[in-house]
Amino acid sequence: MLAAGFYAALTALVPLAAGPEPERLALVAPGLAWIALVLASLLSLERLFERDLEDGALDLLALGGPPLEAVAAVKTKAQWLAVAAPLSLLAPIAAVALGADPGLAPVILLVALLGGLCFVAVGAVGAALAAGSRRGGLLIAVLVLPLLVPPVIFGAGAIQAADDGVPGGGLALLAAYTLAAAGLSPFATAAALRNAIS
Amino acid sequence: MISALEAQDLTVARGGRVLFERLSFRVEAGEALALTGPNGAGKTSLLRALAGLLRPAAGTVRYRGAEPDRTSQSLHWLGWQDGLKGQRTAADELRFWARWAGESSPRVAEVLDRFGLAACADLETRRLSAGQRRRLALARLSAPPRPVWLLDEPLAPLDAVWRDRMGELMREHLAGGGLIIAAVHDPLPLSARTLDLGVAA
Numbered sequence: 267m268l269a270a271g272f273y274a275a276l277t278a279l280v281p282l283a284a285g286p287e288p289e290r291l292a293l294v295a296p297g298l299a300w301i302a303l304v305l306a307s308l309l310s311l312e313r314l315f316e317r318d319l320e321d322g323a324l325d326l327l328a329l330g331g332p333p334l335e336a337v338a339a340v341k342t343k344a345q346w347l348a349v350a351a352p353l354s355l356l357a358p359i360a361a362v363a364l365g366a367d368p369g370l371a372p373v374i375l376l377v378a379l380l381g382g383l384c385f386v387a388v389g390a391v392g393a394a395l396a397a398g399s400r401r402g403g404l405l406i407a408v409l410v411l412p413l414l415v416p417p418v419i420f421g422a423g424a425i426q427a428a429d430d431g432v433p434g435g436g437l438a439l440l441a442a443y444t445l446a447a448a449g450l451s452p453f454a455t456a457a458a459l460r461n462a463i464s
Numbered sequence: 465m466i467s468a469l470e471a472q473d474l475t476v477a478r479g480g481r482v483l484f485e486r487l488s489f490r491v492e493a494g495e496a497l498a499l500t501g502p503n504g505a506g507k508t509s510l511l512r513a514l515a516g517l518l519r520p521a522a523g524t525v526r527y528r529g530a531e532p533d534r535t536s537q538s539l540h541w542l543g544w545q546d547g548l549k550g551q552r553t554a555a556d557e558l559r560f561w562a563r564w565a566g567e568s569s570p571r572v573a574e575v576l577d578r579f580g581l582a583a584c585a586d587l588e589t590r591r592l593s594a595g596q597r598r599r600l601a602l603a604r605l606s607a608p609p610r611p612v613w614l615l616d617e618p619l620a621p622l623d624a625v626w627r628d629r630m631g632e633l634m635r636e637h638l639a640g641g642g643l644i645i646a647a648v649h650d651p652l653p654l655s656a657r658t659l660d661l662g663v664a665a
Contacts, residue, residue, distance in 0.1 A: 322545030325517055329536040330564045464518045 269349050270356060273306040277360040288365050295364035296374055296425045299357045303378055304414055306353050307385040311410075312403040314345055314393040315459060324463055338455035342390040342448075350382030373428040377421045377440065384417045384444040385410075387451035394458035417443050466538050466611040467529040468492045469514065469643060474523035476509045483509055484661055486523070491657075493611065496634065496644040498652050501661030507647035508544065510661065511614050514645060515541050527612065537566070539612040544620075546601040550590030554581055554600050557589055558607070567608040579603040580626070594621040602630060605637075613637065615646040619653070627653050 280298050281291060318324040327337050357378035358371035366374070392410035396402040420436030420443060427435025474487040483506030491497045499507045512518035514525050516536055527535045548557050555572050562570030576582050579599045584592055589600065598621045605613055613634075619627050631653030634644055638654075646652060 317549075320545075321549070322543040322547035323549070325512075325515075325541060325543050326547050326561065326564070328517060329515060329539070329541050331537065331566050464512075 269306045269309050270352055272309055273302055273353055273356055273360070276302045276305065277364065280364060292365035292367070295361045295366035296370060296429070297422055298364060299361035299366070299374060300377070300381070300418065300421055300425065302360065303353055303357050303381060304385060304411075304418060307350050307382060308389060308407055308410065310345075310349050311386075311389045311393045311406050312396070314341060314390060315397045315462070316393075316402055319397045319462055324459065328460070328463055334456035334459055335452045338390060338394070338459065339452040342386055342451060342455065345390065346383050346386045350386045351379065354378035354382040367429065370425065370428055373425055373437075377424050377437070380437075380440050380444045381417055381421045384440070384447050385414060387444070387447040388413045390451055391454045391458060394455040394462065397459065397462040417447075465529050465641060466493060466527055466643065469612060469645070470524075470526040470528060471514065472524050472526070474510070474513060474525065475521045476506055476513050476518065477521045478506075478509055482521070488523075489659060491643050491645060493641045493643050494638050496638060496646070496652060496654060496656035498656040498658045499645065499647040499661060500649070500658055505661040507661055508616055511616055511645065511647055515539060515614050517541075538610055539614055540565075540605045540610045542601055542605065542613070542615045542618055544616045546589075546597045548589040548597055548600060551588055553586050554589055554592065555585040558600065558603055561604050562607040565604075565608055565610070570607050572607075575603050575607050576600075578606070580629075595623060595626065598622055599626060602633075606633075609640075611642045613642065613644045613646075615644065617648065618646055619648070619650070 277299060284290065284294065315324065318327065328334055354375065358374040361374050362368050362371055389406065389410050392406040393402075395409060396405040399405055417440055420440035423436030424440060425435075427433070469491045471490075472488050475485045476483045487510070489497070499510060501507055509518060513520045516525070527538060530538045555576065558575060559570055559572050562572070573582070573585065576585050579602065581596060581600055581603065584596060589597060592600065602618060619630055622630065634652070635654050638644065644656075
């Protein structure tokens with residue numbers, strides 16, 4: 267909820283900062299909806315593992331029957347469902363509200379859903395690495411943002427291609443990056459968590 | 465069934481500082497070991513190494529009678545934190561952790577009653593007192609039953625009545641072939657061997 271509020275506020279600020287001319291806004295609307303999604307996804311990552319580490323629950327999770335990789339995968343999926351997926355639904359609405367072509371909305375939604383999963387999968391690794399450190403939120407952003415450059419480029423490319431009416435663009439690459447990130451993330455996250463509790 | 469827990473030449477270092485070196489001991493089933501020593505002597509780190517949460521710098525920990533890769537299935541861990549989520553109810557927390565430990569249909573009401581928490585079952589755990597939260601954390605030890613209890617300051621916030629009551633539960637556990645290793649500042653309310661890390665270091 268909080269992340270959704272942040273997302274709405276961020277996109278509402280854009281016309282105030284960039285100027286209210288419809289032509290200019292329409293030009294940047296899809297890109298802004300996209301970059302706001304990255305920032306809003308990062309917002310709640312800090313609490314993904316930090317609380318469990320602080321209250322000792324992570325020790326118990328680590329000692330349970332299922333491996334930490336499964337814990338990481340489930341928590342990442344929950345984070346996607348609870349935070350990133352609702353944000354992805356907001357993305358096309360925000361873009362159209364800023365003046366983007368309504369015909370682009372389905373592409374923006376698809377890109378946002380894929381990208382949201384990617385941001386959470388990569389972000390979980392950052393959250394696990396930053397667990398236990400002070401000012402973890404900032405550390406997560408610094409760790410994760412460089413890794414999000416490729417999906418941001420692919421996603422923007424896909425939206426641009428749809429706008430130009432040509433097929434493809436970065437959509438396949440975004441899907442590939444997302445699949446790889448979602449597949450590898452639980453293992454990297456679990457390794458970082460083991461390091462955090464030892 | 466676990467017949468003994470053995471530590472051999474255990475060395476644990478934290479942040480570049482060696483806490484203890486070449487520590488060896490053996491705890492038999494039915495026996496309790498109290499770890500004592502000043503703050504920072506390494507009691508918690510030793511417990512974490514025994515649980516497998518912390519990799520020792522040298523030495524080995526062996527659970528005699530357990531499958532080598534499944535030692536965590538024979539132990540209950542109780543850290544100095546309670547590991548409870550403040551916004552969930554006592555019953556929910558107990559049910560979740562019992563299931564996590566492999567109990568398919570935990571008898572939550574019965575266990576809560578035994579630990580004097582029946583009236584708190586539907587209260588969020590942040591509304592419980594420190595002693596009640598500790599009792600809820602201790603209640604996890606009974607569901608499901610596991611032979612090895614590794615406890616870090618298990619009785620710290622409890623009143624005299626519940627210390628005695630926990631002493632009884634621990635004696636029952638030992639009589640049933642379990643073993644207990646607990647880091648403590650006050651003596652355990654049962655007869656236990658003592659390992660003083662301050663002296664060992």
